[in-house]
Amino acid sequence: MQCPQCQHDNRESARFCEACGTALVLPCPTCGTQPRPGAAFCDACGTRLREPLPAPSTAPPAPPRHRNSTTRGAARHRAWRA
Ligand SMILES: [Zn+2]
Numbered sequence: 723m724q725c726p727q728c729q730h731d732n733r734e735s736a737r738f739c740e741a742c743g744t745a746l747v748l749p750c751p752t753c754g755t756q757p758r759p760g761a762a763f764c765d766a767c768g769t770r771l772r773e774p775l776p777a778p779s780t781a782p783p784a785p786p787r788h789r790n791s792t793t794r795g796a797a798r799h800r801a802w803r804a
């Protein structure tokens with residue numbers, strides 16, 4: 723059984739990678755199905771089984787909007803008080 727994280731070749735009965743400790747087979751917390759090793763989602767009910775791997779290229783960088791809104795909010799606040 724190969725570790726999805728470090729590709730270490732564990733025993734077939736292994737539930738955790740002996741090299742990095744990654745859980746190889748986690749039962750679905752929702753329906754109890756045993757997914758295949760390395761599965762990110764339960765194939766029976768769609769529950770996420772592990773944290774998604776970081777994918778920096780899928781999402782475009784968010785514009786620094788909050789700095790603008792903070793300034794606007796402060797100005798509005800000042801106007802309200804005056
Ligand atoms: Zn591993």
Ligand SMILES: [Zn+2]
Pocket residue numbers: 750751752753754755764765766767768769
């Ligand atoms: Zn499930």
